[in-house]
Amino acid sequence: MRALTRRFGAWAGDPWRPPVVLAMVTWVYVLWSIVPVLIAVQFSFNSGRSRSTWQGFSMRWWWGDEQRSLFHDPALRQAMINSLTLAGLTMLIATPLGVGLALGLARWRGRTARASNLLMLVPLSTPEIVMGAMLFLVFDNLYTSIPLGRPAMLLGHVTFSVSYVVVIVRGRLLSIGRDLEEAAQDLGATPMQALRTVLLPLLGPAVFASLMIVFATSIDDFVISAFLSADASSETVPIKIYSNVRGSPTPALNALATAMLLGTTVAIALAVWSLRLFRRGERGSAVEDFARLDI
Amino acid sequence: MPDRSASTRRLWPTLAAPGVVWLVLLFLVPFYAILAVAFGDLDPIFGNAVPIWNPLAWDFTLFTEIVERVFGGELGKVFIRTFVYVGTALTISFLIGYPVAYYVSRRAGPRRGLLLGLLLAPFWINYLMRMLAWVNLLQADGYVNDGAALLGLERANWLDGRSFTVIMGLVYGYVPFLILPLFAALDRIDQRVLEASRDLGMGPARTFWRVTLPMSRQGILAAGVITALPMTGDYYTADLLSGSPRTSMVGNQIEFYLFEGSQKNAGASLVLVLSVFLMVAMAYYMWSTDRATRELR
Numbered sequence: 001m002r003a004l005t006r007r008f009g010a011w012a013g014d015p016w017r018p019p020v021v022l023a024m025v026t027w028v029y030v031l032w033s034i035v036p037v038l039i040a041v042q043f044s045f046n047s048g049r050s051r052s053t054w055q056g057f058s059m060r061w062w063w064g065d066e067q068r069s070l071f072h073d074p075a076l077r078q079a080m081i082n083s084l085t086l087a088g089l090t091m092l093i094a095t096p097l098g099v100g101l102a103l104g105l106a107r108w109r110g111r112t113a114r115a116s117n118l119l120m121l122v123p124l125s126t127p128e129i130v131m132g133a134m135l136f137l138v139f140d141n142l143y144t145s146i147p148l149g150r151p152a153m154l155l156g157h158v159t160f161s162v163s164y165v166v167v168i169v170r171g172r173l174l175s176i177g178r179d180l181e182e183a184a185q186d187l188g189a190t191p192m193q194a195l196r197t198v199l200l201p202l203l204g205p206a207v208f209a210s211l212m213i214v215f216a217t218s219i220d221d222f223v224i225s226a227f228l229s230a231d232a233s234s235e236t237v238p239i240k241i242y243s244n245v246r247g248s249p250t251p252a253l254n255a256l257a258t259a260m261l262l263g264t265t266v267a268i269a270l271a272v273w274s275l276r277l278f279r280r281g282e283r284g285s286a287v288e289d290f291a292r293l294d295i
Numbered sequence: 296m297p298d299r300s301a302s303t304r305r306l307w308p309t310l311a312a313p314g315v316v317w318l319v320l321l322f323l324v325p326f327y328a329i330l331a332v333a334f335g336d337l338d339p340i341f342g343n344a345v346p347i348w349n350p351l352a353w354d355f356t357l358f359t360e361i362v363e364r365v366f367g368g369e370l371g372k373v374f375i376r377t378f379v380y381v382g383t384a385l386t387i388s389f390l391i392g393y394p395v396a397y398y399v400s401r402r403a404g405p406r407r408g409l410l411l412g413l414l415l416a417p418f419w420i421n422y423l424m425r426m427l428a429w430v431n432l433l434q435a436d437g438y439v440n441d442g443a444a445l446l447g448l449e450r451a452n453w454l455d456g457r458s459f460t461v462i463m464g465l466v467y468g469y470v471p472f473l474i475l476p477l478f479a480a481l482d483r484i485d486q487r488v489l490e491a492s493r494d495l496g497m498g499p500a501r502t503f504w505r506v507t508l509p510m511s512r513q514g515i516l517a518a519g520v521i522t523a524l525p526m527t528g529d530y531y532t533a534d535l536l537s538g539s540p541r542t543s544m545v546g547n548q549i550e551f552y553l554f555e556g557s558q559k560n561a562g563a564s565l566v567l568v569l570s571v572f573l574m575v576a577m578a579y580y581m582w583s584t585d586r587a588t589r590e591l592r
Contacts, residue, residue, distance in 0.1 A: 033417050141331070
């Protein structure tokens, strides 16, 4: 017994022992954070109506059921189409705006530039409910020619996405540095030519990552969409989940959530892959870059 | 020698202009709209909010009324409840998140990449789907109650308006956002500093308290702010996991006034009060994001 205690003492006192407790806490946390979602995915394949008692595997709620499955229910299909259209358009508008803003802010000096930089940062720190409320009130009272629903939702999504693009692109701009651009100018290129032939190609992967991340955050967004949505015709997938969860939904709702999860997973995987492209030959990993973005 | 002609000087502002104009029209002006509605009037016949756009004509009576209801009135209870929920949820989140961030950043060894990927996974799983998952698990005949029954405990109705469920929901929802900044801060600490501390005779516990923890202070602050801001404005977690007025948070009140109650001026006033409470946190977040993006490699 005493030998055992002494061995435990030596083990506990060894600073380089494997951190068993920490490892356990971490793995329990990881399981806790992911398993509930996997169970929700599992129930989208339930053969019965319940979302809490497993009754066997079927594709009934994906497309088997003629009325209420994800594939056949017009309301669920509409929500998916709305989410995808909104995310696609947001991505196409916010990315060029953000790339321009990042380039401009990186080189432009002076008081207006500093004020613009501040204006770009504020949306990042504004709680969604504040942003949702202000956009709702402005469309309700001032920009009354823009109806609530899809148009207002698009404008709102672009507004919160622009700053993400700036953060991603600026990070890349700083790591590129000014040397190549100045070399091009020394060789006779105008700043515009240097931008087009040197800087923009180097920014390619960051621009692609921005597209994907904007797509994923737009699909993911609930608050801004909910505040600016007009009626059932403009509901996105998160709004649909929100309004149906506490009712008596079928596992088709789980199927809807799973389908959306697939969409964002693909977008994020592409973003990580493109970040990895510009990390080629450098130390560290793309996943770690991603973790450091803090967004 | 870089070109200093007029067209060069105009290039960068021109590139930035569309984005700046967009943010002015769809961020600055909307913020002004909140002020105009909060300091506006009520229509004498219909009772709906009428914004006043001219700041010289602002009328503060309705706003003062709301502020009085926040300080001492029934809205004060909602604010206190919100801060208690957020404070408790944040504390629990740190107790879970710090050890996880510490292990993955410093001790995970070859499994580091895998674990980091798993820590990032909740980010692209929609928040509402993660809540939907818990609503399913917490049903009367759900897995949580099945597990409780196996242990001989009584089945409970978790979703009937319990503070416990809402706080656990907040923890579950926001822990991932807290772990990442902690991870980044702990990852930056130089291993040699920790070795030096040990060489100078400090044990693991004292090294942690006197070196690791102080060196991760900035990450702790950033993590707290990044998590507290959205948590304080959250309304959907309480709605989905309880739905009862007993667990109503500030966000629920704002949502109610803007949409169901259609007292938009009260909603706008509450948004303003909430923003004032969160101002310091927001300023800190902006400062640290700005610094972080400038330092990013």
